[in-house]
Amino acid sequence: MAADPFVVLQPGLGPIRATTYLPATPETVRWGRLPCGSDEAVLEVAPGTEVTIDTVSHEGLLPDQGDPVAFFGSHGVPPEAVLRDAVEIAARVSRGPSDGPHVVTGPVRVTGAQPGDLLAVTVVEALPRVPYGVVSNRHGRGALPGELPRTPGTVSVFTPVRSRPDGAVGCLPLVDGGPRVVEFPLAPFPGIVGVATDGDRRVHSVPPGAHGGNIDVNLLTAGSTVLLPVQVAGALAYVGDPHFAQGNGEVALTALEASLRLTLRFDVVPADxxxxxxxxxxxxxxxxxxxxxxxxxxxxxxxxxxxxxxxxxxxxxxxxxxxxxxxxxxxxxxxxxxxxxxxxxxxxxxxxxxxxxxxxxxx
Structure with missing residues (x-):
């Protein structure tokens, strides 16, 4: 199933591939922390089930960017093209000053998954929800902290998406406000896919680990699977940090961050x-x-x-x-x-x- 990259996929609208649909709401997401073993699942599915899950990018929602309608509006995006769930999450979901930036949807309990097993999460489909994204560089972060950005404050590069006969592309100007742009192909994937850690402490959303989480491997596009060592009964899987594209290294701090509608299949690989x-x-x-x-x-x-x-x-x-x-x-x-x-x-x-x-x- 293909979606026009210029169609805005508001919650519950547009193509929804799977029979089971998990929207991103204040009740189904966490902001900056990952689910742990003591958290309640927002959904339970049998192994082999496909679930269509809405993910929301943190770019445009963070305090250094302000209100998402105003932030995206400053780049020419009309209010109706700003995702309603992003606006609601920014207004209603709490995030502590020491928490990570990522909005994470879940957790999903997979019946029968036990520690020692692997949870196989296959990306069946990854649809852009908006025709734009953001690449950000913040002080103290990225591959060149202290060197870039050259100016005070965050550099958030608004990046529109265009449709071409051979696929959608992101467009970056050669200079700010200039007419010439460099185009690069989109390859949508989730940066965060993980399972809950054991115990009652929610870990930070930024560093990846044995639980998966923020692995940022750009090969996890449609048709690929990530296998994760299960740490708690039911696995308690989650997904977030949606990308339209990322180069290996992700040197500026973020890649082309933008919200996706993902269809994932959850399977259990027994321990033996x-x-x-x-x-x-x-x-x-x-x-x-x-x-x-x-x-x-x-x-x-x-x-x-x-x-x-x-x-x-x-x-x-x-x-x-x-x-x-x-x-x-x-x-x-x-x-x-x-x-x-x-x-x-x-x-x-x-x-x-x-x-x-x-x-x-x-x-």
């Missing part, structure tokens, strides 16, 4: 099957139609890289019965390791292991 397919995972793994994508997460980029190599080795040994020293050689000769992001306190590295390389191995 999970170990045989993926080894003993200590964090998320993404699977695309072409790739296995294990991750390494650590505040230090070098440690994140080493963690990613270890995860990759464990996956190849468990999944294919490959000798460890030969798996190490394969990773060195044939696998790209990429920086997912360097701006989320805990940085990420992910590997791109080609499935086709192993499908050609004689049985």
């Amino acid at each position: 099957v999970a170990r045989s397919r993926f080894g003993d995972l200590t964090g998320p793994v993404v699977q695309t139609p072409e790739l296995l994508v294990p991750m390494g997460l650590d505040p230090d980029l070098g440690e994140a890289m080493r963690a990613c190599v270890r995860q990759s080795l464990g996956l190849l040994v468990a999944r294919y019965g490959m000798a460890e020293h030969l798996a190490y050689a394969y990773l060195s000769a044939a696998t790209d390791f990429e920086v997912s992001q360097v701006v989320d306190q805990v940085v990420g590295v992910h590997a791109r292991i080609r499935l086709a390389d192993f499908e050609r191995v004689p049985s």
Whole structure:
């Protein structure tokens, strides 16, 4: 199902793929913190269920941007093209000064999921809800804190979306207010997909971890799956931080942030099957139609890289019965390791292991 990128998908309106629909309301979202094991689910589904979920971008809602109608209006967006749920969340949902920026929808309880299992969350569809987004750089954050931005205050770059015959593109001017723009393709995906942490403390929305959360891996587009080690009964899954596009690194602090209507399928991989397919995972793994994508997460980029190599080795040994020293050689000769992001306190590295390389191995 395709949506015209210039159609505004207000709550409950427009294409809703799944029979089960979860809107973003003050009762179904959290702002700046992630669900924990003591939280009540806003929805319960059986494994294999598809759910259409509205997500709301934090850009245009944060205190340094002000009221969303006024903020987007200053960039020529009429009030009727500002999402009503974004306006309501900004007005009614509390966010502490030490909380993260992200609006997170959920949690969703998946019947039967238990610690030791993996929760497989597949992005079935990702529809832009608005024809615009924002890329922001804030002082003290991004890859070059203290250097950029050059001026006081936040730099929030409003980025309209255009429809082209080969797909929608984002448009950035070469200079402020200038007529010339650079266009780049959209590849919508959720930056945050996770499961609840054990206990009664809601963790900050920014740093990713074993729970998933703010992993910001741009390969998680429609058709791809993220596998997450379940930490509490029912998993208590959530989604947020919607992106229209992101380059690896996400160096300015945010990428092209904008609200999405996501259809996700929730499946449970039992613990014994999970170990045989993926080894003993200590964090998320993404699977695309072409790739296995294990991750390494650590505040230090070098440690994140080493963690990613270890995860990759464990996956190849468990999944294919490959000798460890030969798996190490394969990773060195044939696998790209990429920086997912360097701006989320805990940085990420992910590997791109080609499935086709192993499908050609004689049985």
